[in-house]
Amino acid sequence: MYLKDLRTEYRENPIGLDVPRPRFSWKIVSNERNVVQTAYRITVTDEHGKKVWDSTRRQSDQSILVEYAGEDLQPCTAYNVQVEVWDNKLNNASTSGFFETGLLSGTNFTADFISHDFPAEETVCPVFFKEFSLKDKPVKKARVYATALGLYEIKINGKRLGDIFFAPGWTNYKKRVQYQTYVADGMLQNHNKIEITVANGWYKGIFGLKCTPNIYGDKVSVLAEIHITYADGAKQIIKTDESWKVTTKSIRYSEIYMGEIVDSTFKGEKICSAARIDFDKSRILAQESEPVRITERLPAKRLIVSPKQERIIDFGQNLTGFVEMRVMGKPGQRITIRHAEVLDKQGNLYTENLRQARATDVFICNGEEQIFMPHFTFHGFRYIAVDGLEDEQIRLENFTACVLHTDMEPTGSFNCSNELVNQLQSNIRWSQRSNFLDIPTDCPQRDERLGWTGDAQVFSWTAAYNYSVALFFRKWLHDLASEQTKEFGVPHIVPNIFGEHRGAAGWSDAATIVPWVLYQVYGDKRILEEQYESIKGWVDYLTSRCGENGLWQTDFQYGDWLALDRESSESRTGATDVYLIANAFYAYSTHIVGKVARILGKAEDADKYDELYRKIKKAFNEEYVTATGRLVSETQTACVLVLHFNLVDEKRRERIIKTLQNKVAEHNYHLTTGFLGTPYLLHVLSENGLHEMAGKIFLQQDYPSWLYAVKLGATTVWERWDSIRPNGDLQSPMMNSFNHYAYGSVGDWMYRKLAGINQLEPGYKKILIKPQPIEGISWVKATFNSPYGLIRVEWSTKNKKIFLDVEIPANTTAILDLPGSNRVEEIGSGFYHFEYDLAVKEGSE
Ligand code: BGC
Numbered sequence: 001m002y003l004k005d006l007r008t009e010y011r012e013n014p015i016g017l018d019v020p021r022p023r024f025s026w027k028i029v030s031n032e033r034n035v036v037q038t039a040y041r042i043t044v045t046d047e048h049g050k051k052v053w054d055s056t057r058r059q060s061d062q063s064i065l066v067e068y069a070g071e072d073l074q075p076c077t078a079y080n081v082q083v084e085v086w087d088n089k090l091n092n093a094s095t096s097g098f099f100e101t102g103l104l105s106g107t108n109f110t111a112d113f114i115s116h117d118f119p120a121e122e123t124v125c126p127v128f129f130k131e132f133s134l135k136d137k138p139v140k141k142a143r144v145y146a147t148a149l150g151l152y153e154i155k156i157n158g159k160r161l162g163d164i165f166f167a168p169g170w171t172n173y174k175k176r177v178q179y180q181t182y183v184a185d186g187m188l189q190n191h192n193k194i195e196i197t198v199a200n201g202w203y204k205g206i207f208g209l210k211c212t213p214n215i216y217g218d219k220v221s222v223l224a225e226i227h228i229t230y231a232d233g234a235k236q237i238i239k240t241d242e243s244w245k246v247t248t249k250s251i252r253y254s255e256i257y258m259g260e261i262v263d264s265t266f267k268g269e270k271i272c273s274a275a276r277i278d279f280d281k282s283r284i285l286a287q288e289s290e291p292v293r294i295t296e297r298l299p300a301k302r303l304i305v306s307p308k309q310e311r312i313i314d315f316g317q318n319l320t321g322f323v324e325m326r327v328m329g330k331p332g333q334r335i336t337i338r339h340a341e342v343l344d345k346q347g348n349l350y351t352e353n354l355r356q357a358r359a360t361d362v363f364i365c366n367g368e369e370q371i372f373m374p375h376f377t378f379h380g381f382r383y384i385a386v387d388g389l390e391d392e393q394i395r396l397e398n399f400t401a402c403v404l405h406t407d408m409e410p411t412g413s414f415n416c417s418n419e420l421v422n423q424l425q426s427n428i429r430w431s432q433r434s435n436f437l438d439i440p441t442d443c444p445q446r447d448e449r450l451g452w453t454g455d456a457q458v459f460s461w462t463a464a465y466n467y468s469v470a471l472f473f474r475k476w477l478h479d480l481a482s483e484q485t486k487e488f489g490v491p492h493i494v495p496n497i498f499g500e501h502r503g504a505a506g507w508s509d510a511a512t513i514v515p516w517v518l519y520q521v522y523g524d525k526r527i528l529e530e531q532y533e534s535i536k537g538w539v540d541y542l543t544s545r546c547g548e549n550g551l552w553q554t555d556f557q558y559g560d561w562l563a564l565d566r567e568s569s570e571s572r573t574g575a576t577d578v579y580l581i582a583n584a585f586y587a588y589s590t591h592i593v594g595k596v597a598r599i600l601g602k603a604e605d606a607d608k609y610d611e612l613y614r615k616i617k618k619a620f621n622e623e624y625v626t627a628t629g630r631l632v633s634e635t636q637t638a639c640v641l642v643l644h645f646n647l648v649d650e651k652r653r654e655r656i657i658k659t660l661q662n663k664v665a666e667h668n669y670h671l672t673t674g675f676l677g678t679p680y681l682l683h684v685l686s687e688n689g690l691h692e693m694a695g696k697i698f699l700q701q702d703y704p705s706w707l708y709a710v711k712l713g714a715t716t717v718w719e720r721w722d723s724i725r726p727n728g729d730l731q732s733p734m735m736n737s738f739n740h741y742a743y744g745s746v747g748d749w750m751y752r753k754l755a756g757i758n759q760l761e762p763g764y765k766k767i768l769i770k771p772q773p774i775e776g777i778s779w780v781k782a783t784f785n786s787p788y789g790l791i792r793v794e795w796s797t798k799n800k801k802i803f804l805d806v807e808i809p810a811n812t813t814a815i816l817d818l819p820g821s822n823r824v825e826e827i828g829s830g831f832y833h834f835e836y837d838l839a840v841k842e843g844s845e
Contacts, residue, residue, distance in 0.1 A: 001030040001087055001810070003095035005789075008081065010470050010522075011290075016102035016145070016181025018286035020073060023065040023526070026083055026095060027789040028810035034828030035810040037061045039086040044070055047078040057086075063811050064523055064763055064787045075104040076143065076227060087810070102181050103145055106284025109179075111239030113149070114274035115221035116246040125251040125376070128222050128274055129195040130244045134188055138231040142188055145227070147179035147284060150220030151201030151376045156187045156194050164291035165404055166376070169438045170202045170451075171475070172482045172495045173216045178287045184226065194238070196222050199254040199376035206255050208497050211356050211447055215497050221277055223284075244274040251375060257357035257447050259339075260374035263364040265332055288475035289406060292438055294321065296403040300396040306348045310385040313399050318382040318716040318739050320434040320444040321404040322361065324373040327393065329365025335372075335388040337361045339381035341445055341738040345728055349385045352733035356447040378404055380434060380445025380739050382715065405433045408467040411785040414750055417778040417796075420701070421750075423710045428744035429466050431717040432459070435741050436467070439476055439495070443719065443737035450493040451476065454507035454558060455742045458679045460514050462747035464521040465757075465784060473514055474527055480511055481534035489541035490534075492558075502555045503541060505582035506676040511538040512589040516596070522787055523763020528596050539593045539609065542586050550619040552586050553579040560637040562720055563674030564704055572735075574674045576641075577633035580624045581676060584641040587616040591645075620647055629655045636663045637677025643688065644680040657688045669696045670704055679745035686753045686772060694753070695774025698746070702726075706746055717744040755782030755793045760815060763787045769806055770817035771795050788812045795819070797838065804834040 005012070005027045009019050024042060028035060040060060044053040053070020063085070073079070077100065084094040103109060116126045144161060146154060147168045154161040161182050168178045198220040199205070206213050226238040248269050253261040301316035318341050327335065339359040344350040351359065359379045363372040381401075386394060414425045435441045440456035440463075441449045456476070463469050476494060483496040489503030490511045515531040518524060528535070545552050559581055563574025594609035624632050624642075629652045631638050639660035642648055648656065663672070664685075673681050685694035701707045704721035712724050719740035723731050730736060752758050756771030764786035771780065771793055779796035789809030796803045808814045810829040817824050820838040 001028060001032070001035065001089070001091040002093045003027065003083065003085055004029055006081065006083060006095045006097040008097065008099040010468065013097050013099060015100045015183060016286050017099050018102045018104050020104070021068050022099060023067050024081060024083065025064040025066070025787060026085070028063060028085060028087065029789065030087070030089075030091070030810045030829065032089055033830030034088070035830070036088045036828070037063050037085055037811045038088050040066070041084045042066060043082045044068065045080045045082070046074070052079065061811060065526075073101050073104070075101055075108055077101050102179070102286045106179070106281040109145070109223065109225060109281050109284060110237065111223050111225045112241055112276045113221040113223045113279045114240045114242070114244055115219050115277050116272060117275060120218060123253045124248040125197050125199045125254055126220065126246050127195050127197045127249050128240070128244050128246045129193060130238065131191065131193045132238045133191050134228065135230065135234070135236065136190070137234075139188060139228055140231045141229040142184040143227045144182040144184050144224060145179055146182070146196070146222070146224035147177055148196070148198050148220065148222040149173065149177070149217055150198040150203045150222070152196050152198045152222055153375055154182065154194065154196050154224070156184060157189060157192055159187060161187065163293055165294070166201070166292045166438055169287065169289070169292070170495055172479045173203060175283055175482045176479065177284050179223075179284050180287050180291065188228065194224075194226065196224060197249070197251060197375070198222050199251070201256060201376055206257060208450070209448065211257065223279070240274070242274060242276050245271050246274045247271045254374070254376040256377050256449070257359070258377070259358055259360040259362070259379070260377045261362040262372060262374065264366040264370060265364055288478065289438070289471040290408055291406070292404055293407040294402045294404055295407055295433070297324070298401040298403065300399040300401070303394060303396060304347070306343070307346050308348045310349050311387070311389070311391070311394055312343070312349055313384050313386060313396065315382055315401040316715070317401075317430065318380070318434070319401060319403050319430065320378055320380050320437055320739070321402045322374045322378055323384055324371060324400045324402050325363065326369070326371050326398040327363070327365060327389070328369040329367070329389075329393070331365065331367035333365040333388060335363045335365065335386065338385045338387070339379040340383045340385070341381055342730070343383060344730065349383060350730065353730070353736045354446045355733070357445065359445065373402065378437065378444065380443065403433065404437060406436045406438055406472050408436065408469060408472055410466065411468050412465040412751060412783060414747075414755060414780070414782045416754065416780040418699070418776060420707045420710045421699075421777065424706050425747065425750065427710065427714055427717050428462065428741065428747045430715060431739055431741040431744050432463055432466055434716060434739045436463070436469070436472060440473075443740050445739060446737060450497070451495060452493050452507065453480070453490065453510035454492070454504075454561065454675055455740070457506065457510035457513050458675055458745045459741045460517045461679070462745050464517060465747060465751045470518055470522045470524060470527075473518055474530075477514060477527070477531055477534070481531060484511065484534055484537055486537070486541065490538050502545070503538065504555065504557050505552075505578070505585040507558060508538060509585045509589050511535060512592040516592050519599075520759055520762055523765060525599065528600060532596065532600060535596055536593050536605070539586070539590050539612075542589070543612070549623065550615055551579070551623055552582045557582055558675070560635070560674035560676045563635070563637060563672060563677065564721060565635050565672040574635070574637065575633070576635040576637045576677070577624070580633050580638055581641060583616065583620050583624070584645050584647060587613060587620060587647055588645045590616055617647055625652060631656060631659065634659050634663065635677075636660060636671060636681060637673045639663065640673065640677045640680045640684045643684045653688070657690070660684065661690060661693065664693060664697065669693065670700055671697055672704070675742045678743055679748065682746060682749040682753070686749070691753070691772055691774065694749070695776065698749075698774070699776045706743065714738065717741055751782060751784065755780050756817075756819075757782060757784050757791050757793055764791065765812055767791060767808060767812055767814040768817065769793060769808075769814050771804070771819050773797060773802075773819055786812075800838050801835060802838050806832045808832075
């Protein structure tokens, strides 16, 4: 037995952690079966060797999120963590790690924000700088704590500090601005120069559907402190103040939607003094999620000369990021790179669907061999058109696509015998990567890239199978709560740059659903505590919008967005009654509040919301289900929501299931669902005796289906079922993204039903393994790295036999529901193999 993956607040050896009572998690790995932790002991020692916490040996099976309960943590201090564990097999093991606190509070910054007084119309990125000397003695540790209103990048002595992009990230800047902690050990000399370049970014850049500038402010600024600790314990702090200077350098223009202009011939401009600006530092907090990094570099695949004579490079994969180019140009040679997701029917670069986003980077050469990449812009693209290079200068090996997103840890894998399904899984993961760039965005390419709550909500379960999203969503939920109001509820996008709009069903319900998902997946009660007011506040707001019948039947709704059952609809809301949907979600969210209140020990609230839930259900039935049990809006999505959210009595279910079955059959076993019905459609079928039908819909290859896009060569999930129409035409450029994860929500069904990996108790402390094969797939191999460790399911069928391998992590138990048999077993951790004759129809290729 051994321990691995010791984590402090989900992170491995985090630096700059400002959580006063951090929680520790570890995984137990063992070859034995039925291993359970019987006790643990955690000791925490500060950097001076002083023990600040000893949990002593605790008889407990808790191995995730064990809360620190020692002396108050001190700012800018490293702590060693030692964990010792005993199991029921009389084994014992230990592991260790560390964490380092940041400033612990924004008000601990002694530096000030500084800005410039360049003319307002100036587009160039200011560079703030300062020179400083060290004392003549050895340095033990150097840290930089920094943030900006805008986006920033730091150089020390000409070298980039750290490997993160788009700092300080996008939050509700009016209330929350994150700072970052950097390790600068080994970068300092006797005499030093620190330079901080700041771009407009989300703070003051051109952003939103109307490409509005100055959304949060009309001037960028920066705040930083360098903390130098000498070997003798002495400290020196260099901080932003009026002694800093500001100038401009090669980045002449940078906007997220538009792109960047880097002129390496630019020879410096006048130098001005920086000016201090007032800022309420209590708004500053440590970075809450993993930062954005370049997580992969993809080589160029092929060069195409288009009918319009464009020089197009294909990277073979739609992605989010930018291109790094190696070039030796003439001084002043101007190279332009335009980005696109697809080529049009004729094979030319297609950029119309980017709308106002220019997505164009320009590099001006200085005559030397140079490597260019932009700093403060990102694009959603698979293809680039290169202008300004002679043909012999365009060498594929000189172009690399840098993939950028929040650096989440991958947690899941799904593979099966059907290559089209494997490509779908790859597309889902790529759309997640492409759209988890600091906030969950709808799409990464056009003039949008906003934190649409509905998209995030419908995809959240799937997201949590593929990557560890606890920190990513937690940060975003903090912003969601900070944007929520009593008058308008929860906004449609977070951070909210739209202003005041009343919350909408299925979108604003992210407030209840996403924390609930996180709790189920990670067993993290603190997330529920932190979000409780927001969770409850959303339902209270809805109640305030209800009429006398206790139902929410007012306010703008997106409905079953982009559903196909009313294709001609200008409003794009689908055919399902939008208020049926609204009240289905109202009931569901209320049900969640009741459960959350119960978990948090708030019995009175729990009773209150349970009662409200019953009332909503009753009113829902009176309004939307006839006396004989017919739904008033008979669409696939209406049936799916009513069944999935359990809104009718047992005796009424059968008729609705039958209606759903008919609705699917009517469309020749194809879906017609939009954003809100799609995530649950296959689940509802599988759970109501129609798994075979679910399998059929899932494996359709013609329009509309998931594999339709795959067959057309998609490498990410599309916004619309027909982003490319069956006749080869592209959908309207007004709304046609080729990288939108909402329909990727089927990933949840793939992991849960096809592979059979489900959580029965929060955090996967108890697991349900219930693979449900379908015709057309003869084997599945899937893994999920749960908070307790790896869950693995592999099944295959051959000659009417099924072969099944299952791995259950230590310190958990599982219910194993063996497919094609009536066997249900409770098992402990370990490896299991089964093979037996199938009683039901086998899967076949
Ligand atoms: C976005 C969606 C979003 C929707 C709201 C679109 O422009 O791309 O994904 O949820 O607006 O209806």
